Amino acid sequence: MVSITVKPETRDSLKAIGNKGDTYNDIVDMLLRYYCIQKLNKKVEDILENEEFVPLDWEKV
Structure with missing residues (x-):
């Protein structure tokens, strides 16, 4: 396990994003998945x- 330091404002933002019972790890994982999906969508x-x-001619495949 690794600890990271965030400003109180960042902590409050993370709490606002998460749901009741979510850990900070849950929230960060969710944000990372969202970021990766958005990056893939952009590509x-x-x-x-x-x-x-x-176009592929599926009838010949």
């Missing part, structure tokens, strides 16, 4: 906007 949006796709 997908960039690909869809900037790349050319060739």
